[in-house]
Amino acid sequence: MTHAGGALTGSQSYAEGDYSMHAHTTKRSHEHGITLIELVVSITVGAIFIASIIGLFIAIGSSQRNVWYLDVATRTARSEIENARAKGVNLLTEGNTDITNNLPSALPQDATGVMNVGSVFAGRSRLVTVTITWSGGAKNVTLTGVVGRKGLIP
Amino acid sequence: MKRLSIENQRGYALVFILVISSAFLMIGLSIASVVAARYESSKRNTYVESAILAADAGVTDTLNVLLTQQNFTGYDTNKQMYADVDKGKAEYSTEVTYDETSELYTITSTGYAYRTPSATTPVNTKTVEVTASLGGQSIPARVAAGPGGLVVNGDGAIGGENIWVNGKVQINSGMVGSTTWTILGPNADTTLSVANKGCGDSTNYPIKCTGPRPGSGEPIQIVNTGNNGIYGTVCATDQVTNTNIFPGLGGQGFLYNCDAPEVIMPQYDRQELYDSMTQTLPGFACDRYNHEGATPPYILRANTIYSGNVTYAPPTFQNCGGVIEGNVYIRGDLNFSGIGGIVVADNDSNGNPITKPPIVAVEGKINIANHWSNFAPNSHGVGAIFISFNSTSTACNTNPSCNSLPSNHLYNSVNVPTVTFAADSTAVSYVFYSYFGTVRVTNGTVGAVSGQRIEIASNGGLLGGGFLTGGINKDSFPVGDAFGGKVRAAIWNIVNYRQVFP
Secondary structure, X not given: OOOOOOOOOHHHHXXXXXXXXXXXXXXXXXXXXXXXXXXXXHHHHHHHHHHHHHHHHHHHHHHHHHHHHHHHHHHHHHHHHHHHHHXXXXXXXXXXXXXXXXXXXXXXXXXXXXXXXXXXXXXXXXXXXXXXXEOOOOEEEEEEEEEOOEOOEO | OHHHHHXXXXXXXXXXXXXXXXXXXXXXXXHHHHHXXXXXHHHHHHHXXXXXXXXXXXXXXXXXXXXXXXXXXXXXXXXXXXXXXXXXXXXXXXXXXXXXXXXXXXXXXEEEEEOOOOOOOOOEEEEEEEXXXXXXXXXXXXXXXXXXXXXXXXXXXXXXXXXXXXXXXEEEOOOOOOOOOOOOOOOOOOEEXXXXXXXXXXXXXXXXXXXXXXXXXXXXXXXXOOOXXXXXXXXXXXXXXXXXXXXXXXXXXXXXXXXXXXXXXXXXXXXXXXXXXXXXXXXXXXXXXXOOOOOOOOEEOOOEEEOOOEEEOOOOOOEOOEEEOOOEEEOOOEEEEEEOOEEEOOXXXXXXXXXXOXXXXXXXXXXXXXXXXXXXXXXXXXXXXXXXXXXXXXHHHOOOOOOOOOHHHHHHHOXXXXXXXXXXXXXXXXEEEEEEEEEEEEEEEEEEEEEEEEEEOOOOEEOOOOOOOOOOHHHOOOOOOOOOOEEEEOEEEEEEEEEEOO
């Protein structure tokens, strides 16, 4: 601890030192209180900010995963339609077919897929709709294409 | 110094926390904005895919229409593919160009993806361009039946060669104690192809049938199987029952899981035929009052429009034979009854031999009844091609440029007999074609038939040597082209596919 005055000697110095010490103690107590309030306020504000930021980063992480899932689901749905085109409409089963087993592991565990072979569109071609759902059904991608006898051929 | 120093630190922690937190917040918000942009981009990609798939759907739809309307130019206005609360909306428009030299069709299709069913501004638009040709070998045909299918009743029979049916085949035996008869003779090495595309209603006719199978949904129905049978190689879409379908001597019998192609009905450019006529004469009737004599009206003159009905109907024991000198266009009905042979002239007006079948196009109906003389070939073995363009559309009947019907008129016309052959005679070198309706052969023998529906009944038969002319677009015309004797399976080959960017 440093003193504000110069070097002290004898009782005066001691008394002065006591006074000085008392005064200093009073001053410091006051100063410490202010610092504590500062700290409490700072910590509170900081905690709020940090909580917000953590929440933000969690939301960012979640959004990034959803973006990734959206990309993967869109590619997968398109891929399923192309696979159906490669087979040709005659080898497809009318109605809903569960394609969950065809979904890539990049999608969440609860992701499900359904291919619907619907009504006749043109010639022998049919409308085929692929729906991929995840997050308990809250998120999904739906693509609808036409599958002919062979590719685009009706 | 110390107090001052402490006093100067007042609020520094708060400021420090605020600065650091703000920095993190800014970083976080920046990342969040990037993620949001990425999310929007990924969502947009879904609409891009939807737009491309809509454009693809436009290609498929257009290819399908081109099978029956080779002059189809595409969908000028947007056609809806789907509109759904969950999926939004997708539309497409198309444009068709045909290159006669390469015989290639180019289809430019633009797909539109909308966020909601009611949206009018697309989120994304994509264009694809597909070049395609009608593939498959031209194939001989004795019968080419459209969506109305082929019906055989009683002792009707068809022998040899290939039978192409776009709809269904129904075989009914109305004869008690009939001897065995067949669609294809037991010795036939031939093909019966049944595409099962004869369903739908007046709004969408014809579409592929999707009935249950086995059962009434199957395209081949054989009633009273004890007397009936099909011999040869049989390919029928959706057929699972092979009862009374036999290989014969050279065929393969019933082919399981066979996908029969739709056949392109022979195409004739009626307008081109009409425009090639060089004179117009009134219709005539060779009947009791004017049937005798060696001069016209017996003759159907080459390149002539007859403006009314043409009738060969001599009274009993009178002869009213006719001669076909070349292509003819009749703006009425064509009727034959009584005695009198019909023959194609040996030579044209220039003295050149007629070696290609003349075409007799009729706006009305063709009725051949109680006719006891043959339809004979000329000395070169050439018969004629009789075509009725009659339908339920009176506007189309009298319009030479009408070569196709909308779904509602085709649906209503398909079961209407517009060509009836009920003569006790043979016409084995002749072809009869009902462009929009039914050909009904109830007696006698003809060479080949084509129609939206074919009915063979009683003693009617197709056992002759005639074949269908056919093909697409310019294959069967200009006038005077070779008698092709073939039709084409409706098989598209996609030569090129590319996305078009603005």
